[in-house]
Amino acid sequence: MGAQTGSVIVRALRLLGAFSPEQPELTLTELARRAGLPLTTAHRLVSDLASWGALERDGDGRYRIGLRLWETASLAPRGLGLRELALPFLEDLSQVTQENVQLAVRDALDVVYVERIAGRTAIPVLTRVGGRFPMPPTGVGLVLLAHAPAEVQEEVLAAPLARFTDRTIVSPRLLRQLLAEVRRTGVAISDRQVTIDAVSVAAPVYGPAGTVVAAISVVVHAGDVPPTTLVPVVRAAARGISRTLGTPTLRR
Amino acid sequence: MGAQTGSVIVRALRLLGAFSPEQPELTLTELARRAGLPLTTAHRLVSDLASWGALERDGDGRYRIGLRLWETASLAPRGLGLRELALPFLEDLSQVTQENVQLAVRDALDVVYVERIAGRTAIPVLTRVGGRFPMPPTGVGLVLLAHAPAEVQEEVLAAPLARFTDRTIVSPRLLRQLLAEVRRTGVAISDRQVTIDAVSVAAPVYGPAGTVVAAISVVVHAGDVPPTTLVPVVRAAARGISRTLGTPTLRR
DNA sequence: GGTGCTCTTCCGGATACCGGAAGTTCGGTC
DNA sequence: GACCGAACTTCCGGTATCCGGAAGAGCACC
Structure with a gap:
């Protein structure tokens, strides 16, 4: 019963x-x-x-x-612990861009948002601290999925991909290509895949073991600025957080 | 065993x-x-x-x-929930004062810090989000203790009061007087009772039932500004949070 | 290959968990 | 103000499931 x-x-x-x-x-x-x-x-x-x-x-x-x-629960290293370390970098990023900034980790097949800073002039987003979301359509999710273990990727690719807008990628083949590109370039751009007016630029955060442990992103209004102009600043912030976490290859 | x-x-x-x-x-x-x-x-x-x-x-x-x-755990109304509602007011307070801003609630006989915003030029403080501290010497603690049920107050006053600096109040009689004053004036000022260089100004946050559910404070370097000049802005922020929580007497 | 440490598996015994039934409190309705 | 229903609390016998000692596996260091 x-x-x-x-x-x-x-x-x-x-x-x-x-x-x-x-x-x-x-x-x-x-x-x-x-x-x-x-x-x-x-x-x-x-x-x-x-x-x-x-x-x-x-x-x-x-x-x-x-x-x-x-x-x-605030002692969770992947929760508040991560947030505390990342916060200064996120705030800098927020100040510079005046846009929404997000920090997320992967749990099972979802993205879990650990922190979100709302920009002054920024568009509203759906996410909530402590909230979950599918990986494929989001910027942070693409980064986390691209660096997840193979079996996780296969499981996500095997299931039907949820559609949010008419630009959401629902073809496993296209998604696979996109993930390869994310791995190659080190950044992910989700172009109006979640809502029809938002573009996000995301980059991976590395942990002490040299693996991807989190991802950050900036979410901007589609058409405001070319997303590629945001790549350097997002990447720099991600590197800063990685360094604070003690990533071996970045140490010096 | x-x-x-x-x-x-x-x-x-x-x-x-x-x-x-x-x-x-x-x-x-x-x-x-x-x-x-x-x-x-x-x-x-x-x-x-x-x-x-x-x-x-x-x-x-x-x-x-x-x-x-x-x-x-992020669904805890007294944890992240409270933080989310209060954050905009805390940030305004932080912007205006450029000092450390804190949000805390009472749990049993302790203060628990729910959020802390570090000011640009502010002095370092001991507190940590999710951290505990005794009530009597802190600004937020004085507010929370002053509005706590009588049995909680008696329990705190019955136990020996820990000393942190030579200005920490350790006399139950003096503390009792101070608590009465906090209730009368609606604010609490802790003058170098925790560390020898910090003064905090705190005010109560009211919940929907009209009871005190939290407290906020600004922590400044002793001697920088007369603490009383901060009273209006701290009180205003506390009222703003109370209104957002739905305090009946503030509704309109 | 011996020694010390931490972690994991196994399993018989009894403890503390289970949940239906009955009792209590509370608030609404006639 | 008596009745009624819903939500909560207490009670208690039967047994499922939790307990934890003993033994074994894995590992690092001497």
Whole structure:
């Protein structure tokens, strides 16, 4: 009944996973339904989670993610840790371009946005810090996919590619070519593939092991400036972050 | 043996709590020791946590907080949620003053910093996003303590007050007076109580229920400007955030 | 090839987890 | 103000599943 019962821990984590940006506060009943658990079971697990501070209880009895969990999770090297190191470079990039700047990492088959700085005059974008998005159509996603393990690439290429605009690349063959070009040139340009008015220019960030661990991008209004003019500054910022992370080949 | 056992979930959460800013990556053995669990037990629980993405495994076998947990925790209303709403006001404050700006909430008997913007010319401060600090000596802490439930205040006043500088208030009687003044004036000024060269000016942020849910502060070098000149701008920013949160008395 | 360390697998035993049933609280309705 | 339904909380016997010692695998260093 409900969902296949995992171990207690997995069940508890499913409860945490029941929260979403649209519904950051849930009642016990909603929580139980979303996690596919009997109400009584959910009640017991939720009590445990709340006693530690992973969940908090609102005045009107609803539950929400607790500060303690946020605090602990802020130690994630690929989350806040990465953000802290990259922030100065991102801010410089934001100052120089006056556009939206983004920092993202790959998790499974998605892009996860770690930081986003909204430019003064910049166009609104769909992304949210902590949010997910498919890799293929985004600038940062192209960079991350191009440098992902072969099996990840194959899995993405095997599935149907979601279409967002009439310029979204949906042909696996074209995407494969594009990825090869991204590897060759060291930058990715997504031209109106997500929304019809946005172009993004992205570059890879390297970690201490010399592998690509993140990507940054600048998102501009289509037609404002030739995207290629942004390549040097994006690349420079990415190199700066890589150096701060301790990339071996950049050290000196 | 080790620590009092507790339920499985609490044990698993203790494993997450074993990470610290100084040690964001731990081996299985370190994790087990810190959480006070037998190695075998830790091994099993950690596997469950990792399978969901709450923990990730490094190349060399160490564990760290996983991106999935960070992503989920970013839904905490008192964490990233609050930060997102407050950020524009904090940035304005930072632009105007060119000093360090901080946003914090109370958790149990501590201040937890939710955001910190470093000013261009500002002095370095001890705080870190996601970090904890005792309430009494800090500006934000004074605000939060002054508006905390009576039992929280009593608990803080009953314990010995930690001394940081020779201006740190360690007398419960003086602190009590100061808290009353904070409630009366609506702002708190911590004058060289944390470090000998820093003064902070703080104001309360109100939530939808009309209670104090957070505090913001500006930290300046002692002697640079009279702290009182900063009061209006800090208060204005705090009111702006309160309004965005939907404080009833400010609505219009 | 011995020694010490960390990590992983195995498995019998009992503990603490499970979840239906019943009780409580709360708010809305006639 | 009594009734009703929904959401939450407590209770408790049966047993699934969690526990953790023991043993073994992998690795680095002497």
